[in-house]
Amino acid sequence: MIHYKTKAEIELMRISNLLVSKTLATIAAIIRPGISTWELDQVAEQFIRDNGATPSFKGYGNPAFPFACCISVNDAVVHGFPTKAELKDGDIVSVDVGAFINGFHGDSAYTFAVGEIAPEVKQLLRVTKESLYKGIEKATQGNRVGDIAFAVQHYTEREHGYGVVRELVGHGVGRHLHEEPQVPNYGKRGTGAKLKEGMVIAIEPMINLGTKNVYHDKDGWTIRTEDGKAAAHYEHSVAVQKGAKADILSSFTKIEAAEKANANLCSDYSNESIQAIAV
Ligand code: MG
Ligand code: MG
Numbered sequence: 379m380i381h382y383k384t385k386a387e388i389e390l391m392r393i394s395n396l397l398v399s400k401t402l403a404t405i406a407a408i409i410r411p412g413i414s415t416w417e418l419d420q421v422a423e424q425f426i427r428d429n430g431a432t433p434s435f436k437g438y439g440n441p442a443f444p445f446a447c448c449i450s451v452n453d454a455v456v457h458g459f460p461t462k463a464e465l466k467d468g469d470i471v472s473v474d475v476g477a478f479i480n481g482f483h484g485d486s487a488y489t490f491a492v493g494e495i496a497p498e499v500k501q502l503l504r505v506t507k508e509s510l511y512k513g514i515e516k517a518t519q520g521n522r523v524g525d526i527a528f529a530v531q532h533y534t535e536r537e538h539g540y541g542v543v544r545e546l547v548g549h550g551v552g553r554h555l556h557e558e559p560q561v562p563n564y565g566k567r568g569t570g571a572k573l574k575e576g577m578v579i580a581i582e583p584m585i586n587l588g589t590k591n592v593y594h595d596k597d598g599w600t601i602r603t604e605d606g607k608a609a610a611h612y613e614h615s616v617a618v619q620k621g622a623k624a625d626i627l628s629s630f631t632k633i634e635a636a637e638k639a640n641a642n643l644c645s646d647y648s649n650e651s652i653q654a655i656a657v
Pocket of ligand 1: 474475476485486487613
């Protein structure tokens with residue numbers, strides 16, 4: 379059953395989602411070679427709790443997910459466990475965050491580059507993020523879930539030859555983290571649930587550089603690419619509207635600004651070290 383939200387409920391969901399976005403921006407500001415994903419998770423959990431919310435993912439599912447964030451590095455697509463291993467220059471890190479406050483969940487994800495990444499991986503990140511917005515463009519009243527799915531798949535798979543993960547999908551979100559309908563990243567136009575005003579859905583392309591095939595790590599949670607190549611994941615929670623584009627409740631604006639500032643800071647550091655060597 380699909381739970382339609384009132385305008386007031388959507389405003390509450392905006393609060394939950396913007397808190398998730400700010401949490402991701404906090405991570406964007408500190409992610410760098412040498413930091414561990416365990417540290418990132420600690421910072422995120424503290425930030426969520428300091429803002430009066432609880433992390434949606436901690437304790438979720440069976441076996442219970444043990445951390446605040448899903449942090450998936452390189453070939454890990456989603457649902458990765460934070461670890462104490464240090465991130466290295468050239469890694470990519472997908473961080474998926476949920477926050478529960480005022481009775482509603484926020485859910486959003488972003489893939490970060492650590493230092494300088496390979497050009498083919500940089501393109502994967504760009505195209506996956508673009509595919510999210512192509513999906514969102516189709517999320518208007520009167521369209522169907524398949525229209526979103528087709529838009530994501532066509533852009534990533536047909537136009538760029540990437541692998542679209544089949545086993546994991548986006549979803550409705552609200553009082554529960556996962557509600558109906560399911561929102562796949564592959565499918566046929568004009569099929570699936572009809573989109574109606576008041577639906578809030580998490581659209582989340584999970585796109586692989588190589589094969590679409592994935593496997594379950596023995597930790598019971600982490601999903602990895604079968605060929606070991608990189609995977610990217612971007613997610614927004616959006617409210618479907620009548621006669622207008624979807625209202626994006628989460629936001630990448632602060633994340634992208636922090637990402638830029640962080641990259642400049644890192645290159646300043648490297649300039650400093652070059653000068654030190656020259657002296
Ligand atoms: Mg998520
Ligand atoms: Mg989600």
